[in-house]
Amino acid sequence: MSTLFILNQPELLDDCITVMQPDDALLLIENAVVIATKSSTTQYKMFVLKDDLIARGLFESIHDQSTAIDFSKFVELTLAYDKSVSWL
Amino acid sequence: MSTLFILNQPELLDDCITVMQPDDALLLIENAVVIATKSSTTQYKMFVLKDDLIARGLFESIHDQSTAIDFSKFVELTLAYDKSVSWL
Amino acid sequence: MKSICFIFNKPPYGDHKGRELLDICLMSAAFDMPITVIFKSQGVYQLLQNQQPDVISVKNHSATFKALDLYGVENILVESESLLEHNLKMEQLLPIAEAVSQDVVKHQIASSDFVIGL
Amino acid sequence: MKSICFIFNKPPYGDHKGRELLDICLMSAAFDMPITVIFKSQGVYQLLQNQQPDVISVKNHSATFKALDLYGVENILVESESLLEHNLKMEQLLPIAEAVSQDVVKHQIASSDFVIGL
Amino acid sequence: MVTANPYTAQGQYTALRFANEVINKGHQLKRIFFYADGVLIASRLNCPPSDEINLTKAWAKLAIEKDVELTVCVTAALKRGIVNQAEADRNALTGENLDPAFEISGLGQLTEAMLESDKLITFG
Amino acid sequence: MVTANPYTAQGQYTALRFANEVINKGHQLKRIFFYADGVLIASRLNCPPSDEINLTKAWAKLAIEKDVELTVCVTAALKRGIVNQAEADRNALTGENLDPAFEISGLGQLTEAMLESDKLITFG
Numbered sequence: 001m002s003t004l005f006i007l008n009q010p011e012l013l014d015d016c017i018t019v020m021q022p023d024d025a026l027l028l029i030e031n032a033v034v035i036a037t038k039s040s041t042t043q044y045k046m047f048v049l050k051d052d053l054i055a056r057g058l059f060e061s062i063h064d065q066s067t068a069i070d071f072s073k074f075v076e077l078t079l080a081y082d083k084s085v086s087w088l
Numbered sequence: 089m090s091t092l093f094i095l096n097q098p099e100l101l102d103d104c105i106t107v108m109q110p111d112d113a114l115l116l117i118e119n120a121v122v123i124a125t126k127s128s129t130t131q132y133k134m135f136v137l138k139d140d141l142i143a144r145g146l147f148e149s150i151h152d153q154s155t156a157i158d159f160s161k162f163v164e165l166t167l168a169y170d171k172s173v174s175w176l
Numbered sequence: 177m178k179s180i181c182f183i184f185n186k187p188p189y190g191d192h193k194g195r196e197l198l199d200i201c202l203m204s205a206a207f208d209m210p211i212t213v214i215f216k217s218q219g220v221y222q223l224l225q226n227q228q229p230d231v232i233s234v235k236n237h238s239a240t241f242k243a244l245d246l247y248g249v250e251n252i253l254v255e256s257e258s259l260l261e262h263n264l265k266m267e268q269l270l271p272i273a274e275a276v277s278q279d280v281v282k283h284q285i286a287s288s289d290f291v292i293g294l
Numbered sequence: 295m296k297s298i299c300f301i302f303n304k305p306p307y308g309d310h311k312g313r314e315l316l317d318i319c320l321m322s323a324a325f326d327m328p329i330t331v332i333f334k335s336q337g338v339y340q341l342l343q344n345q346q347p348d349v350i351s352v353k354n355h356s357a358t359f360k361a362l363d364l365y366g367v368e369n370i371l372v373e374s375e376s377l378l379e380h381n382l383k384m385e386q387l388l389p390i391a392e393a394v395s396q397d398v399v400k401h402q403i404a405s406s407d408f409v410i411g412l
Numbered sequence: 413m414v415t416a417n418p419y420t421a422q423g424q425y426t427a428l429r430f431a432n433e434v435i436n437k438g439h440q441l442k443r444i445f446f447y448a449d450g451v452l453i454a455s456r457l458n459c460p461p462s463d464e465i466n467l468t469k470a471w472a473k474l475a476i477e478k479d480v481e482l483t484v485c486v487t488a489a490l491k492r493g494i495v496n497q498a499e500a501d502r503n504a505l506t507g508e509n510l511d512p513a514f515e516i517s518g519l520g521q522l523t524e525a526m527l528e529s530d531k532l533i534t535f536g
Numbered sequence: 537m538v539t540a541n542p543y544t545a546q547g548q549y550t551a552l553r554f555a556n557e558v559i560n561k562g563h564q565l566k567r568i569f570f571y572a573d574g575v576l577i578a579s580r581l582n583c584p585p586s587d588e589i590n591l592t593k594a595w596a597k598l599a600i601e602k603d604v605e606l607t608v609c610v611t612a613a614l615k616r617g618i619v620n621q622a623e624a625d626r627n628a629l630t631g632e633n634l635d636p637a638f639e640i641s642g643l644g645q646l647t648e649a650m651l652e653s654d655k656l657i658t659f660g
Contacts, residue, residue, distance in 0.1 A: 019278075034339055049426075055307050057345040084532075084533050096660070144221060159553050171408065173409040192543050235587060351464070352422075412539060448543075448544075456631070460614075494581075
């Protein structure tokens with residue numbers, strides 16, 4: 001089964017990645033969007049909530065490994081993956 | 089001036105240490121007492137709140153680089169150092 | 177029946193999260209859902225023996241962990257890599273969990289219908 | 295007069311802490327206390343230009359940061375090591391802070407009478 | 413499930429936007445279950461600054477207009493001082509503060525909703 | 537200063553023990569200032585399980601027996617639904633929940649206390 005991991009605290013990234021499988025994706029929301037400005041070595045698909053980027057002045061700084069999405073796409077992602085896990 | 093740094097979240101240890109001076113001390117309380125079970129390479133004096141160790145079953149596991157203290161000593165430390173800083 | 181996996185990843189007593197996650201776990205067990213409980217990262221401290229949170233006026237929930245099998249929760253796992261990271265040995269923990277590798281943890285999370293942490 | 299140092303070390307808007315720390319800062323300025331403001335670790339994101347938190351229905355406190363000098367707060371420092379770690383340049387930040395080394399930050403904290411973070 | 417502290421975390425707002433979008437897309441949203449610090453949202457005494465969104469009222473609007481159940485866990489609520497008249501009477505408390513759009517109930521409501529739904533999304 | 541969420545963090549309890557010890561040792565404790573999520577402690581509706589400590593009542597006991605001021609920041613309190621009758625009237629809220637041992641006041645009380653005291657200890 002594929003999983004959408006939802007992360008809202010940047011400091012939990014490393015911990016979250018330890019449980020991810022190749023087909024899983026990571027969605028960065030709230031304060032965790034700051035992660036999207038850095039290049040990463042993770043092989044996972046990475047989505048970022050657009051409004052949280054704009055709020056923090058980071059929309060222009062996003063790294064091209066990440067895809068900015070709106071709430072409509074957020075809902076679609078939770079349907080496209082078998083389940084969603086908020087990594088708290 | 090000497091400072092007593094009070095830490096209650098183990099994940100903030102590295103950040104806290106970046107602002108410490110040689111004469112400063114670190115007091116571990118609440119969840120941060122788990123740090124006291126590991127050997128560390130920091131040169132700072134390290135105190136640990138005893139009741140928080142006992143609560144978590146860690147009193148026997150404390151590393152000998154740390155000193156367990158009670159609330160009476162906690163109050164004395166805040167007087168012995170010029171100021172106390174809670175690193176949140 | 178849908179399966180559910182609980183992730184304990186924080187030390188006890190600094191907050192109420194361990195206790196409140198355990199409550200969901202017990203309720204799900206009462207509904208006969210197949211349950212996996214995972215202790216990972218700093219959550220491994222939840223299982224330490226000889227906890228005495230009465231000294232900080234908090235209720236000890238170790239006894240409830242020990243009673244999980246009475247509720248039919250038998251799949252209780254602790255991640256070996258986390259034990260190593262926190263310098264803990266299985267002998268120091270309540271004898272209710274099985275040590276497994278990170279790969280097993282990953283597989284359990286992937287194969288559950290719901291995954292809940294707090 | 296006793297001096298006071300404020301440490302901003304978290305990104306904005308994920309919580310109210312930045313806003314609530316800023317409120318203490320303004321109040322202390324009204325009492326004419328000598329103030330140092332330090333942006334460190336993830337707190338450097340507090341100073342990013344072009345923040346638009348109205349899209350998430352939160353009030354923008356950038357304007358208040360910009361007004362700090364009107365309140366007599368002139369010692370506003372951002373830690374160079376933190377900028378580097380988060381891949382940010384001074385040009386991306388509000389032009390109100392001076393970049394200083396970790397040693398300067400350390401010294402400012404050591405020499406203040408009170409140090410407050412949230 | 414919403415466990416986010418309304419003030420210390422942004423999760424209540426994110427959950428609200430997400431819930432509205434789910435309904436706009438024509439999906440069925442059975443229940444919002446408030447747990448842990450998330451229950452703090454259910455106090456009608458919450459009074460944010462006038463230039464900021466009142467999240468309690470925003471949830472209430474969603475509940476009324478779109479017929480979504482807002483369920484607050486009784487155990488989590490009582491210890492956090494969120495009570496209705498019945499709970500106040502039962503626990504000898506002087507006063508109550510539950511917003512009428514929210515309903516206090518047991519943790520079983522979460523488990524029951526999980527069994528009946530395809531998805532559970534947590535906002536913490 | 538106490539900024540700890542009474543439920544998500546242990547800081548309220550640590551602060552209480554510390555405050556009692558300060559007084560036992562004969563030092564003067566001018567004021568406990570509750571700020572940020574720390575204000576949540578001031579609701580008299582907080583009702584922890586009967587086998588756990590009621591921290592609101594424990595603070596109230598300290599205030600009454602040892603004559604310590606318990607001051608709650610009004611701005612932080614209002615948005616978190618902690619109100620007395622005067623604030624309820626001013627903001628058109630139906631009800632109030634402040635425990636009578638606590639007093640609602642402004643942030644200036646913190647700064648004033650800092651100027652008059654040798655030490656400030658924060659519990660977050």
